Amino acid sequence: MKDSPEEIHKYLSPLLEGEVLVDRLSRLLYSTDASIYEVEPKAVVLPRTVEDVLRVVKFAGEEGVPVFARGGGSGLAGESLGPGIIVDFSKYMNHILEVNEAEGFVRCGPGIVLSVLNEALAGYGRLFGPDPASGSRCTLGGMLGNNAAGMHSIYYGVTRDQVISLEAALPDGSLHSFGKESKEKPQSEPKDNFHLAVVEPLVGLLQESQPLIQAKAPRTRRNTCGYLLDGVLKDGQVDLARLLVGSEGTLALITQAKLRIYDLPKAKALLILHFDDLDKAARAVPLLLPLEPCAVELMDRSVIEATREAFPEYASLLPGELAALLLVEFLGGSPDEVGARAEEARKITESARLACGTSMALDAASQDRLWEMRKSVTPALLRLPGDKKAIPFIEDTAVAPEYLAPYIQGQKKILEKYGFQAAIFSHAGDGLCHTRPLVDIRSSEDVGKMPQVASEIYDLCLSLGGSISGEHGDGLSRSQFIPRQYGALYEVMRQVKDIFDPQNIFNPGKIITRGQDIMTSNLRRLPRVEGLYPQNRLAFSAGEYVRELANCNGCALCRSPLPEVTMCPMFKALAEEGASSRGKCNLLRYGLIAALGEEEWAGSELQEIFDKCLACGMCTVDCPSGVNVLKLVLDMRGRLAEEQGISRASRALITFEALSRLCSWFAPLVNYFSAQPMLRFMLEKITGLDSTCELPHFSRNNLKRHLKNNSPGSDHKVAYFADTFASFSDPEIARALVSILEKSNIETVLPKQKGAGMPALAYGSLKRARRR
Ligand SMILES: Cc1cc2nc3c(=O)[nH]c(=O)nc-3n(C[C@H](O)[C@H](O)[C@H](O)COP(=O)(O)OP(=O)(O)OC[C@H]3O[C@@H](n4cnc5c(N)ncnc54)[C@H](O)[C@@H]3O)c2cc1C
Ligand code: SF4
Ligand code: SF4
Structure with missing residues (x-):
């Protein structure tokens, strides 16, 4: 078995165009994601091509080394972590391969970041619908892995709804296309091993399990718990792409996706509803849905307060006395049409005596500001002071919107019983609850309570026909609880895994597991150190x-x-x-x-x-x-x-301030010589500075000289502490500032100034920086 980091490197590195990293630091860098967990892998592979992926998978299958697909590592449930080979698609396999406007689809590699994709699609007047709050860094592969969704899921649906077809690698190192096809291949067509070993047994299994699949389907539009078996067989067809979405890299590694795209909306109206009671806000949600809003987002009091506190720039949008608010957005063909629907929504909630105040945002700038505020919610919670953090472990349960009010009330009671404060925000239009209890994961008492709290909240959710995971997947947080949601159907899921991955090499331990305490195992280690950390070189206060x-x-x-x-x-x-x-x-x-x-x-x-x-x-x-x-x-x-010690190149850069002063005196000469390759080569030999780097251009007419010759004088003076670049290299910037001030009749004065010491600080020479 070639399963040590060194052997993995020795074998794989000559086979791949991409990178194979097995040094300890790289492995530690890939030990965590955005979850509360850590697991050290054996190796990290950054594939450049589909062939690279196939070679890794083939090697892993032959040697029995587990493989864990990874995108941006922004998963909240530890879905991409594991003790084998991490395959990070984000660095190289991140290209758009085709935008087909006529047929309304995009084909792309799995490593592309959602916002990058959407920026490119905006050029065609299009967008990819699902919009997780992590869209600025999460990848399409990760969204497919988790079946991600976001604030506009009631309009665009979830990632699964966008998939036309996928190309993916199976554990035997073969590559296949997954999409809609007939359930039975015509007799005339030859059946390859893939059909015989995967498609046929799966179709048989799903066909006989249909009654169970129907019976166990949660009564909510949001479900990412376990394998998504519903809708895989439909109208005489089988669509295995629908099965791969949400499978968290446990069945196949996606190498390419063909996805539906939408026209950019023409007009939007955003209604803000204020409530003096959280329960009233939750009860308002089902009343709004018949008006077909594209988003209904709920924030509770603690979320509102945390956001006001962390981001005062949003305080005017969040009156202090609110118990809850709803953001309700409408999309449509014209401003009048969406405005009328928003007005109707306002009337409905006011006449039902639920909302106690409203405001409307009809222009794009105000709407963007409100959505930015909404996206600041998680960051605001993360800034709460103290050892207890708003951590994700029961953070994405979902029920039907009509059960949202009793569900939130029930959750609060459970959390109170265990002494946990919690913040709740919700994609309310889809009944999805982001519940974030304040927990200190260094406290064994708090950690001990986590499974009990989860267990009771999940029971409540399931009693209302909901799903224990509606958005963020199962990973290490929820896999142990999946049998509770599906009962006998979990055994069918186990068979699905066996058909795809009989050796259990793709993301083992996630979704299909017999583990009972995964949720609180592998928690990130962080010792409690209240005092000063003796190794620190800079001034830190206690803790x-x-x-x-x-x-x-x-x-x-x-x-x-x-x-x-x-x-x-x-x-x-x-x-x-x-x-x-x-x-x-x-x-x-x-x-x-x-x-x-x-x-x-x-x-x-x-x-x-x-x-x-x-x-x-x-x-x-x-x-x-x-x-x-x-x-x-x-x-x-x-x-x-x-x-x-400090390298020669760093030492040279530390002296940059003094050198710049000197070089500015002889600027024409210095600029000429520093452009000569031979001299750059010699400089590299002496100082260690890379000869391919462009050196800064110096100016004889430095800032001091410029002011001496040009200052008109005024009673109003401004002291300008100019940095090295503004003084000697790029004085145009400084001169522009000076001339703006001059136009306002303000004289610029250069105070006597020592160098800031920043280069010394930046290159680790703290003694020298302190002397400055
Ligand atoms: C602040 C914050 C806000 C968030 N908001 C949302 C939200 O609104 N909605 C939401 O749905 N999620 C949200 N998330 C969770 C997460 O960001 C998303 O689910 C996201 O889609 C994960 O993408 P990623 O590229 O980071 O994937 P990763 O975390 O790297 O991986 C996620 C899963 O996908 C699998 N995977 C990755 N690439 C592939 C591939 N090529 N083939 C097969 N499987 C693959 C991994 O194995 C893993 O199981 C949020 C996270 C954070 C930190
Ligand atoms: S908390 Fe800050 S430093 Fe840490 S991952 Fe997020 S953005 Fe990066
Ligand atoms: S200071 Fe360093 S770590 Fe921070 S944003 Fe700049 S380059 Fe990144």
């Missing part, structure tokens, strides 16, 4: 270091390729997990809990990963949990510099 690391919940926003998400430029450039802010936080956490051995501390790889940070500070602005990743990185760089 701050651990708190920062605990606050990184893995949400993966720092993996977003979108330009409007400013964090993390290093990930955008390299598309590597280690380059992201999340990667850094995870490695620091492993450092803290002593999971990094001497070898990792001594090797150059750790330094290389921490070098992949521009020190731009955008994470301090954009991170939804407010984690100051920059400070953590700089602290680590200081430590690594002390222990391993």
Whole structure:
């Protein structure tokens, strides 16, 4: 058996065009996702081609090594984690292959990020309908794996509803197309092994299980629990693509998808309904549905308060005294039409004495602001202070909308009984509840209560005909509870798994399991350290270091390729997990809990990963949990510099401020020579600075000289603390600012200024930075 990391690398690496990573740091980087779990894999493969995927799968099948598909790693239930080979589709297999406007479909690789796809489709006046809140970084492969949905599912449906066909690899390393086909192949057509071993037995099994499938179908439109067997056989046809969606990479690895697309909506109206009681808000939902809104979103008091607190810019949209609010959106052909439907919705809820206030957003800017506010809900909950965090473990149960009110009441009673406070928000139009109890996963008392709380809430949900998972899948959080939802049908699901994956190599332990305590096993480790952490080089207050690391919940926003998400430029450039802010936080956490051995501390790889940070500070602005990743990185760089020394190139860059001053004096000469390849080559030999890097251009007319020659003088003065680049390299920016101030009759003054010491800080020379 070739199942050690080294053997996997030795065997696979020559076979693949993509990357095979088996070093310990890469394995740790892929040990977590956005869930509360961690499992260390043996290897990480970043396939470039479909052939790469097939070779990995064939190897895994022959050697009995489990394989775990992964997209953005934004799953909340630990669906993509496992102790085998992780296949990350996001780096290379992320292309749009065809947009067919006439037939209304797109074909793409599984690693494409949803928002990237939608930006491209917008150019054709189209969109992909399902819109999970994680759309800025989740991939289509992950959405297919989870059957993801979002705020507009009552209009567009869930991911499963969009699939025309899929191409996917089976555990024997073969590639097949999955889509609608006749249940029985005509006698004249030859039957290949795939038909004999997979299609025929599946059709037989599903046919005989139809009564059970019907009986166990939850009475809610939202269901991602177990295998989705309903609708796979329909009208004399079998559609195995419908079975693969939601199977969380346990049946096949999707290598390509053909998906339905929609026209962009012409007109929208957004109604905001205020409530003085959560129960009234939940009771209003079924009254609104006959008007066919495209979204009905509910926020409870604790969610409203957390959002006001974390993001004061939204406070005006969220009056303090509210117990709940509903956002109700209508799409249609004209502003008048959607406006009239929204008005009708307002009247209905007011005359039923449910809503106590309303407002309407008819223009695109106000609507966007409201949806941005709604998307800030999870980040706001993640910013709640204290050790207890709003963690996902029972976070996506679903019932029919008419049962939403009693269901929420019942949940609250259960949570109160166990002493858990919780925040509830909901895709109410589909009866889907995001319930987030405040739990300290370092407390054995809290962890001990989690299975009991889940168990009682699931029983309540099932008693109302609901599903224990309506959106985020089963993963490690819910797989042990699936038999409770399906009873005897779970045995049919077990047979489905056996037909597809008899060796159990695809994502074993998820969906099909005999485990009883998976939900609370493999929880992320984080020690409770109240005081100062002795290894820190920068100033941290008591407990701050651990708190920062605990606050990184893995949400993966720092993996977003979108330009409007400013964090993390290093990930955008390299598309590597280690380059992201999340990667850094995870490695620091492993450092803290002593999971990094001497070898990792001594090797150059750790330094290389921490070098992949521009020190731009955008994470301090954009991170939804407010984690100051920059400070953590700089602290680590200081430590690594002390222990391993500072490279020649870093030393050269540390002197950049002083050098810039000098170079600006001799700018024409410096600029000429620095453009000569020979001189760049020599510079590389002396300083270690890569000769392929473009060197900054210097200006003789630096800012100081410019002001001396041009300042008109004024009684109104502004002190300008210009940085090195504005002073010596790009003075145009500084001059532009100065001329704007001049136009307002303000004189710019350059105070006597020492260098900021940022290069020294950024390259780990903390002593030198302090001297500054
Ligand atoms: C802040 C936040 C908000 C979220 N909001 C929503 C929401 O509104 N709605 C929602 O549905 N979800 C939501 N999620 C959960 C999650 O982001 C989505 O379900 C998303 O679709 C997962 O995509 P991913 O690329 O990150 O997948 P991953 O987490 O990497 O994987 C998810 C599953 O898909 C499987 N998979 C991945 N690629 C393939 C492939 N090529 N072939 C077969 N299987 C594959 C994996 O094995 C795994 O089982 C949210 C998560 C976060 C952190
Ligand atoms: S660093 Fe921030 S954005 Fe990145 S995963 Fe952690 S919490 Fe999310
Ligand atoms: S400071 Fe570093 S980790 Fe933070 S966003 Fe910038 S490059 Fe990424």
